[in-house]
Amino acid sequence: MNDKVINFIIEHHMIKEGDRVLVALSGGPDSVCLLHILYSLRDELNISIGAAHINHLLRGEDSFEDEKYVKKVCNELNIPCYVRRVQIEAVAKEKGISSEMAGREARYEFFDEIVKNEGFTKVAIAHNANDQAETVLMRMMRGTGLDGLVGIRPVRDEIFIRPILCLTREEIENYCEYNKLEPRIDRTNLESIYSRNKVRLEMIPFIKRNFNRDIIESLNRLASLASIDSDYIDKSALDIYSDFCIEKSGMIVIKKDAFLVHESLLTRVIRKAIFYVAKATYNYEMKHIYDIIVLQRGSTGKSINIPNNVVVENSYGDIIITIKQNNNHDNKEYVLVKRELSVKNIETFRLEGLLYDVQIEVKQNSKKIDLNSSDLIKYFDYDKIKERIIIRSRKNGDKIKPLGMNGTKKIKDIFIDKKIPNNLRDHIPLVCFDSDIAWIVGVNISDIFKVTNNTKNILQISFKERK
Template sequence: MLSFPEKIQRTLVVHKMVKPGDHLVVAVSGGPDSMALLHALVRLRSSLDLRLTVAHLDHGTRGGASAADAEFVRQTAAGLGIPVVIERRDVPGEREKIGMSFQEAARTVRLRFLESVRERVSADTVALAHTVDDQAETVLINLLRGGGPRGLSGMRPVRDNLIRPLINCTRSEAVNFLQEEGIEYRQDETNRDPRYLRNRIRMELIPHLEQEYNPQARQALHQTARILQWEEDHLNRETEDWFERLGRVEPLSHHVVLECEALKALSPALQARLVRLALERGCGTLRRFTFGHILNVLELLEEGKSGKVVSLPGHWAAEREVNSLKIYKIPEPKSGIINGDNPLSGEGLALQVPGVTAVDALGVRISIEVEQGVHQGAAKPNQALLDFDKTGASLRIRYWRPGDRFQPLGMQGTKKLKDYFKDQKIPRAERKRMTVLTTAQDHIIWVVEGRISELYRISDQTRKTLNIRVLE
C-alpha cells in the first residue's frame, strides 16, 4: 500500500503535473488538506527536483482568527525553510464590486492572488489541495444546480497553471498523515457554517448517502467525475471539429456566426454544444449563461424565426438571420449617448482635418491625414480613402437618421441607410449606434467602418487623398 506522499507522487506523474526543475507555488490556508499537501511536497521535492514557494491569502474576515492563520502559515514556511508570500485582501469589498456570493468572490480573489504570486516569483504552476471529498461535493453541487456533463465532471487534475496533487486522496487520508507525523494544522470554523451549500452537502448529504445508500459514495462520485472528464474531452474535440465546418468568428466585430441549416441537421446534443462554444468564443466566458439561455438560442432555428432576437446576459444577443445564427455584443451606451447632450446627435461633431479627434461617445479617435496623390494600397475595414478635393476640409461625424441616403461604392443610384443596414445584415440592436461622416453640406461620405460613397471615391484624377482611420 502506498504511503500518502507516494500516492501524491503517483498522481503528479500520471497526470504529468510537474517536471524536474519546476517551481511550484503551494496554496496553504493552514487547514489539514493544504498542510498535508505542503509537507508531502517537502518530502518529494528532492526526488522530483522541485522548488517550492508558499502562498497564503488572508481574506480579511473572522477577526483575529484570520490573522492567526496567516501567522501560523508564516511560521510553518519559515520552519521548513520555504519562501512565503502572505497578503490580505478585502473579500467582502470585492464581493460587492463583482456581484457574487461570498464564497464565489473568495474563490475569484484567491485565484487572482495565486496567479499574481506565480507570476511574481516566476513559478511554473500553482498547487491546490483539493481532495476526493472536494470533488464529490463539487459534483453534487453541480448536479443540484442542474449542471450538464461539464459541471458533473468536476475539477480537473490539471487546468491551465493549476494542479491538484491531492485529487486522488481523501480528506481522512490527509488528516491521518498529519496525525501520524505529528504535524499541526488550523481549523476554519466557517467550514461548518450551515448557511453555505457546500458545508451542508459535506456535513449532511454525503454522510446520509454513505449511511443509507453507498458507503463508498465519495469514491463513486469521484469516479463519475473522472469518466465524464474523459467523455467531455472527446465531445469537446468533436464540437471543435464541427465549429470549424459550420461556424466562424468575424475578427473585427467579434460576432460569432453559425450556419442554420447545417446546425439543424445535427443532434440536439451537438446543437447545444455548438451554441455553448459560440457563446464562449464570443463572450469569453460562460459564467452567467444557463442551459435555459442555450435553449432560447436554439429556438431561433425553428421555422419563421428569421429576424428574431434573443437577449443574453452581459449585453449580448443572438439573432436569427435568413441562413445564419449570429451572436454579438450589444454596445453599452455611455453617458449622454443618443440624446440631446451627445455631440453626435443633431449636426454632429466637427473633425480636425488634418489631425486626430477624440470621439468620447464611441470610445475611439478619428485620425485624418491629407496625402498628395493617390494613396497606395487598399483601405482596411477601419479606414476610408476619399478624394479630398471632393469632400473638402469641413467634416463631421454624427449618428445616422431615418431618411438618410447615400450612394454606396459601386452602385449607380442612392440607397436608404435603413436598407443598407438590412442588406449588410447589421443586427437591429446595433443600428441605432451606427455613425456616418458627412461634408459641410451634410452629404454622407462614409458609413463609419462600412461602405464609402461612390461620389467621393479616389480615382486616377485624384490629386489629394483623404486618409481617415478609426483608432481605438
C-alpha cells in the same frame, strides 16, 4: 502518499521541470498537506515553491491566526509567502453576489496578480477526492449534464493544477497527523449551515452507511469516465465551431447551419461562443443555452439578454452574440478641419462609443496603393473635400450614394440588406465630408469621393477595431 501524488501529477501532465509553483495556502489540512508534499517533491520534480494566502476577514480573530500560521509555515520552509487581506462581506455586498463567489473572485485575482508579477508558472489548489465527490453529487441533484459530472478537473487553463485530487480527506488528515503539521481548522466546516456542508456531514455518511461504503471512490470514478467522454465531444464541437463560427472584434456570429448538428455538440459550440464574447462562463446555465436555440428558431431581428451584459440576436437565422454597448455617447461628432491637414501629416485618435480607433493621413496618389486592401482602410479624393471631415454615428434619415450607383440609399436599408445586428448599428462610424456621407465603415463607401486616375491627393482613413 508521495508516490500516489507524483503518479497523479505525471498522469495529468501537471508540472514540468523548472516550473515555479504557487500553492494556494489557507492553512487548513488540505492546503498544508499539498504544500508539504510538493515541498518534499521539489527536488524530484525540479520545481520551486511559493505560497499565497487570502485573509477573508470573515472569522474574527481566527482569520488572523490562520494568517499567522501560514506565515510561520512558509518561514520554516524558507519559501516566499504572499498575503492579502480583503473585506469579503463588503465586496460581496458591493457586487451583489454571495460571499462565497466574492471570495473566489478575490482569490483568483490575487493568484493572477502574483503569477504575472512574480513569474510563477502554475497555481496549485488543494481540492481532494472528497471535494470531487461532493461536487458531482451536488451537481447531480441540480440535474447537471455530462460536463457537470466531470466535476473538478485536475488541470484548468494549463495553469491551475490540483495535485491531491487523488487523495481522500481521511488520507490527508492522517498525513498531517503523521507529519505533525497541526493545520488550522475552520469550525464552520463542521456545521450543517451550507448546502455543501450538509452533503459532506449528512448525505455522504448516510450513503456510506446504507448504500455504498465506497461512494467517494465511485463518484470520483464517475467523474473520470465522464471526463473522457466529455473531452471527445468537446474536440468534435471545436471542429464545428471552427467551421460555423466567425469571431470578430468582441462579437461572434454562429451561422445557422450550426444549429443542424447534434444537440450535444451545438450546446458546446454556443457555450464556447459565449466565452469568446464574455470571457467567462460563470452565471450561465443550460437554460441560457436553450434560450439561444429557441431564439434561432424564431423570427429575425429578435434578441435576448443573458448574464454579464451579453446580447444575443437572431439575424436571418444566424445568431450574433455581442456585449451590450454603452449608448451614452450622445451622437458625438469628431470633426477635423481640412486646412489643418497636410501631406504626410498623420492624425490618430480614439472614437469613444464607436468601437474603433482611427488614423487619418494625406498622401499623394500612387499606383502602388491598393484601394481594396481592407474593409477598414479606405481612400478618398482629398481635393473633393471642401472644409470638414466628420466622424459620427448614424442619424434618422441618413443617406449615401453607394459606389457604382446613380441614386442614394438610406443607411437603415443598407444595414438591413447587410444583416447588421441591431445592437451594433448605432456604433458603426459614418465618415462624412462636409454634408455628404462618404463611408459606412466596414460596410460601403460613397461614389462621390472615389479615387480616379485624375486624383492628385488621397485621404487615407484607417480604422482599427478595439479589442
